[in-house]
Amino acid sequence: MTQHKKVVLLVINCLQGGGGERFVLTLGQGFYELDYEVHILRFKPLVEYDLSPNLNYHVLKFKPYKLIPGSERRDKLFVKAVDRYVLNKIGQPDIILSNLYRADSILCHSKLKNIAYVIHSTLSLYHKFNKADNVDRLKLKLTNMYSNHPCICVSDGVKMDFTHHLGDITPITAIHNPIDKKGIQKLADAFVPEYQNYIIHVGSFKEAKRHDILLRAYAKTDQSMPLLLLGKGKLKNDIEQLVIELSLEDKVVFLGFQENPFPFIKHAQFKVLTSDREGFALVIAEALALDVPVISTDCQSGPKELLPAHCLMPTNDINAISEKISQAMSDSQHFYAPFDEAILPVKIAGKYAEFIDRTK
Known part of the structure; x- marks a missing residue:
């Protein structure tokens, strides 16, 4: 039977x-x-x-x-x-x-x-x-x-x-x-982005992701690496306007929503996350599956369960975030963390x- x-x-x-x-x-x-x-x-x-x-x-x-x-x-x-x-x-x-x-x-x-x-x-x-x-x-x-x-x-x-x-x-x-590590790695090899030596942020343009804090912190660095923003959402127009206000038009690239974001993540020098809140922070685990260094705000939940303490920064603290971005631009590999096969x-x-x- x-x-x-x-x-x-x-x-x-x-x-x-x-x-x-x-x-x-x-x-x-x-x-x-x-x-x-x-x-x-x-x-x-x-x-x-x-x-x-x-x-x-x-x-x-x-x-x-x-x-x-x-x-x-x-x-x-x-x-x-x-x-x-x-x-x-x-x-x-x-x-x-x-x-x-x-x-x-x-x-x-x-x-x-x-x-x-x-x-x-x-x-x-x-x-x-x-x-x-x-x-x-x-x-x-x-x-x-x-x-x-x-x-x-x-x-x-x-x-x-x-x-x-x-x-x-x-x-x-x-x-x-x-996290489908093999699937992500396969998708990441689909193409090589035209950009080089850049920082990546992946996330919808919504309040919790705090693109505004990311941009204000990035503006205080030497901007030696361009910042690529991947995603879409209702606050995108506001963030585009903030880029103009901060005179970052030549440094910030809006990639829109990408069905396959992984080549952009794989070829980044490091990934940054500046959210006020996350549940698990899927994008962090996906970056780790591609051996990409990550720095992230220490939300109430999520990032601290995936990253060592030195990769974390306070939420809503523009100066601290700016300092961590500057550190990652000068030595991104310092913020490398291993992928956990249990997920x-x-x-x-x-x-x-x-x-x-x-x-x-």
């Missing part, structure tokens, strides 16, 4: 060019290598990544439900369609992983079994607890959402923040993000499977 493969379903709003989206595709590959049948369900058709033929892809559009008044009512009606779709098209999966807040806010109403949430961000920073008008109400909402299924945090820092603010509300663990996709998928089995 043929034994049926175990089935895993990863749910996310869309597959646009972000770290959470890349995580889903990479973890899916890890489960495929564990001999799972892998399905990915999204609520928007948007895709900005190459999709592996090893995985099965589904779209169930949320857009028609936008006409329904009341966000919670919309989500409750939509999740019934999600549950029906999954049971009819896939069957009851052995593991369902909800990724990012939009999917979490929908799947918290689901009647399907074997759901777990992947917590990608430091909740207190993502939801700005320190600026929220009614933080107790917000915490209650998050507690109600996350207490009904196990949670997997992408770093120890994210887990500590979760339990500190929401308490011991559900089975929880920390598992680092998967290869098949090993991380195995950790997910073990945790879900323990919590069933």
